[in-house]
Amino acid sequence: MNAGMNAGNLPAFRFDVVARSQGARAGVLHTPRGAVRTPCFMPVGTKGTVKAISPERLRSIGAQIVLANTYHLALRPGSEVVAELGGLHGFMGWDGPILTDSGGFQVFSLKGTATIRDEGVAFRSVYDGSTHTFTPERAMLEQQRLGADLVMCFDECPPGGSPREDVAAAVRRTEAWARRCRDAHVRAEGRGHDGPQMLFGIVQGGTHLDLRRESVAGLLELDFPGYAIGGLSVGEERGAMLETTEATAAMLPPERPRYFMGIGDPGGLLEVIERGIDMFDCVLPTRIARMGTAFVPGGRLNLRNAEHTSSREPLESGCPCQACTTFSRGALRHFVMQKEILGLQLLTEHNLVHVFRLVEAARAAILGGRFAEFKGTFSSNGEHR
Amino acid sequence: MNAGMNAGNLPAFRFDVVARSQGARAGVLHTPRGAVRTPCFMPVGTKGTVKAISPERLRSIGAQIVLANTYHLALRPGSEVVAELGGLHGFMGWDGPILTDSGGFQVFSLKGTATIRDEGVAFRSVYDGSTHTFTPERAMLEQQRLGADLVMCFDECPPGGSPREDVAAAVRRTEAWARRCRDAHVRAEGRGHDGPQMLFGIVQGGTHLDLRRESVAGLLELDFPGYAIGGLSVGEERGAMLETTEATAAMLPPERPRYFMGIGDPGGLLEVIERGIDMFDCVLPTRIARMGTAFVPGGRLNLRNAEHTSSREPLESGCPCQACTTFSRGALRHFVMQKEILGLQLLTEHNLVHVFRLVEAARAAILGGRFAEFKGTFSSNGEHR
Numbered sequence: 001m002n003a004g005m006n007a008g009n010l011p012a013f014r015f016d017v018v019a020r021s022q023g024a025r026a027g028v029l030h031t032p033r034g035a036v037r038t039p040c041f042m043p044v045g046t047k048g049t050v051k052a053i054s055p056e057r058l059r060s061i062g063a064q065i066v067l068a069n070t071y072h073l074a075l076r077p078g079s080e081v082v083a084e085l086g087g088l089h090g091f092m093g094w095d096g097p098i099l100t101d102s103g104g105f106q107v108f109s110l111k112g113t114a115t116i117r118d119e120g121v122a123f124r125s126v127y128d129g130s131t132h133t134f135t136p137e138r139a140m141l142e143q144q145r146l147g148a149d150l151v152m153c154f155d156e157c158p159p160g161g162s163p164r165e166d167v168a169a170a171v172r173r174t175e176a177w178a179r180r181c182r183d184a185h186v187r188a189e190g191r192g193h194d195g196p197q198m199l200f201g202i203v204q205g206g207t208h209l210d211l212r213r214e215s216v217a218g219l220l221e222l223d224f225p226g227y228a229i230g231g232l233s234v235g236e237e238r239g240a241m242l243e244t245t246e247a248t249a250a251m252l253p254p255e256r257p258r259y260f261m262g263i264g265d266p267g268g269l270l271e272v273i274e275r276g277i278d279m280f281d282c283v284l285p286t287r288i289a290r291m292g293t294a295f296v297p298g299g300r301l302n303l304r305n306a307e308h309t310s311s312r313e314p315l316e317s318g319c320p321c322q323a324c325t326t327f328s329r330g331a332l333r334h335f336v337m338q339k340e341i342l343g344l345q346l347l348t349e350h351n352l353v354h355v356f357r358l359v360e361a362a363r364a365a366i367l368g369g370r371f372a373e374f375k376g377t378f379s380s381n382g383e384h385r
Numbered sequence: 386m387n388a389g390m391n392a393g394n395l396p397a398f399r400f401d402v403v404a405r406s407q408g409a410r411a412g413v414l415h416t417p418r419g420a421v422r423t424p425c426f427m428p429v430g431t432k433g434t435v436k437a438i439s440p441e442r443l444r445s446i447g448a449q450i451v452l453a454n455t456y457h458l459a460l461r462p463g464s465e466v467v468a469e470l471g472g473l474h475g476f477m478g479w480d481g482p483i484l485t486d487s488g489g490f491q492v493f494s495l496k497g498t499a500t501i502r503d504e505g506v507a508f509r510s511v512y513d514g515s516t517h518t519f520t521p522e523r524a525m526l527e528q529q530r531l532g533a534d535l536v537m538c539f540d541e542c543p544p545g546g547s548p549r550e551d552v553a554a555a556v557r558r559t560e561a562w563a564r565r566c567r568d569a570h571v572r573a574e575g576r577g578h579d580g581p582q583m584l585f586g587i588v589q590g591g592t593h594l595d596l597r598r599e600s601v602a603g604l605l606e607l608d609f610p611g612y613a614i615g616g617l618s619v620g621e622e623r624g625a626m627l628e629t630t631e632a633t634a635a636m637l638p639p640e641r642p643r644y645f646m647g648i649g650d651p652g653g654l655l656e657v658i659e660r661g662i663d664m665f666d667c668v669l670p671t672r673i674a675r676m677g678t679a680f681v682p683g684g685r686l687n688l689r690n691a692e693h694t695s696s697r698e699p700l701e702s703g704c705p706c707q708a709c710t711t712f713s714r715g716a717l718r719h720f721v722m723q724k725e726i727l728g729l730q731l732l733t734e735h736n737l738v739h740v741f742r743l744v745e746a747a748r749a750a751i752l753g754g755r756f757a758e759f760k761g762t763f764s765s766n767g768e769h770r
Binding site: 047048049050051052053054055056076077081084085086090091092093309310312322326327328330331333334335337338340341342344345346 | 432433434435436437438439440441461462466469470471475476477478694695697707711712713715716718719720722723725726727729730731
């Protein structure tokens with residue numbers, strides 16, 4: 001599949017599934033800025049930086065690709081400014097692959113002031129209350145200026161618990177918008193600020209499998225090189241989320257990458273990997289880090305608990321990150337309690353390393369044809385049994 | 386000179402002046418945890434971390450020694466907890482030399498609730514308002530538990546603009562306290578938590594040269610292996626500060642290191658180096674970094690200024706730090722404006738690198754016997770002419 005234009009005959013983007021184990025798959029997504037081994041967790045750099053970690057450290061701990069948010073960057077500093085400053089890669093100091101969302105999710109979820117029409121969505125900026133309108137064409141233009149490698153169609157993501165008719169309307173609007181995004185992408189010759197872009201369609205439909213099927217059918221007509229599953233992790237039961245994920249993944253073309261939008265807890269990652277998901281992102285690992293909570297093999301460890309005050313133990317023994325190799329839990333707790341920025345830096349790095357190592361281990365298990373055994377060593381929340 | 390006890394005949398600490406150029410000197414302070422080339426700027430790790438930078442990065446940008454504050458660490462998490470967690474070196478993740486102040490400066494400067502008696506100082510904690518008393522003996526005990534390599538006598542630092550009689554009283558009390566600190570140090574066999582400690586005397590006396598002379602005379606009787614100049618940079622005129630520094634440095638034994646407490650602006654550093662100072666510390670470079678201000682050859686650059694919004698220039702061309710090699714001023718400004726932690730990290734690193742490079746260049750000039758020419762290329766605020 002070829003998502004962009006390029007000089008030669010080789011596609012700018014290519015996805016190869018290299019192994020399967022049960023429903024899980026291991027692959028490689030080739031991009032002009034490097035290959036991404038899947039399954040892959042993508043850290044979120046909302047406003048152009050993953051919070052509390054430098055791109056240099058991100059690379060050194062094994063990040064392959066990072067996300068940025070079109071909504072935030074379109075408002076601050078503005079996509080034209082980002083383009084002037086070298087596009088997202090130059091701006092963020094990250095020369096590897098970048099993925100931008102379309103802004104759709106934030107338009108709907110930040111403040112309840114969005115007015116949705118078929119043309120697009122009018123909303124108020126969280127920064128200054130000013131009024132803006134995002135249309136599919138505008139979302140594509142913003143993403144072209146930002147210049148990420150992987151870009152997303154503008155979609156409508158109804159809140160969790162929405163009535164079926166609202167979800168159905170969102171599916172139809174998302175399909176119509178996907179067509180307009182695809183057209184805008186083609187008009188731009190598949191290129192953004194400084195290189196080809198791979199455009200993903202987004203499947204909506206809540207936990208209604210017939211609506212998911214309808215959404216997939218509409219998107220398949222547009223023949224996207226990759227598909228995202230949106231509208232989950234928005235408050236539904238985890239069982240329903242996983243069933244929907246499994247069923248939706250099975251509807252998608254097996255040779256195209258599948259991106260689950262918004263999951264980052266260790267247990268959940270293994271569940272969606274098992275169901276055929278290749279890529280996922282979430283602010284959870286970095287957000288809970290900034291609240292003093294670390295992923296550890298036994299679950300989560302809250303450093304604010306007084307029991308850690310004099311603990312000489314490392315956060316997670318065997319973890320190669322700076323927090324674990326250099327500091328005691330007691331020292332980390334002190335930094336957290338005193339709101340020292342170093343505490344945020346160290347826990348951010350640790351939680352990302354924890355997730356990267358888990359996903360790498362899952363990939364190795366898939367390559368070795370033993371994903372079920374591997375997953376069986378974890379309980380449902382991602383703890384080692 | 387030998388400030389501690391050790392197994393062999395070699396002193397645990399040794400200071401060698403290796404070159405002089407005008408009043409400026411280059412030296413090496415040998416400590417059990419490594420040598421410190423002087424002149425040397427010491428970054429301040431108030432609560433056990435230099436704010437917004439990891440010890441690994443500190444080392445990689447050339448920090449040789451770091452400071453920590455006894456006042457803060459004695460209250461949070463407590464020096465006994467720090468000792469349990471491996472002493473300051475283990476706690477901070479820094480295996481190089483560490484210097485602790487005695488807590489004196491903070492006791493007097495944080496909140497105006499200190500009650501000073503000859504025995505010691507009663508004060509209220511900035512953390513919870515609880516009452517504490519620091520005596521010279523207690524300050525030494527706290528520093529022994531923390532286990533820094535270089536430790537300071539407990540001194541009285543009167544506020545800037547104090548009447549002469551208050552400054553004179555502080556000089557006498559500081560001398561009496563220095564004797565008690567020295568005695569406590571000897572009783573502990575010159576050792577802290579896990580190694581020998583070098584105890585510095587602190588000269589007080591404001592800008593009154595006769596009081597400075599009296600203070601030095603009292604301390605010289607106690608034969609400290611190093612001397613600090615306190616009670617300056619507390620609001621006096623810079624001219625008076627420099628005159629006092631020059632005169633006081635000339636009163637001190639030439640073979641002992643001289644530490645100016647609390648100076649960190651590029652211009653000021655060159656001035657005190659010229660006057661024979663070997664070591665200095667200040668929160669200024671890291672504090673202004675967190676406010677969005679960077680040291681640049683032309684002075685200071687405030688990234689909050691809108692003019693930097695679309696600037697593709699590096700912060701300081703030729704600077705090898707991450708901020709300058711990876712990001713544009715526009716991107717750095719965006720991080721600052723959005724309160725992204727990465728902005729604090731990058732500017733902290735830059736300002737430290739700027740100061741380290743300046744001091745290294747000053748040292749090279751001293752070694753080359755051309756300090757005056759070197760200093761002549763800067764204006765009085767440290768700008769390159």
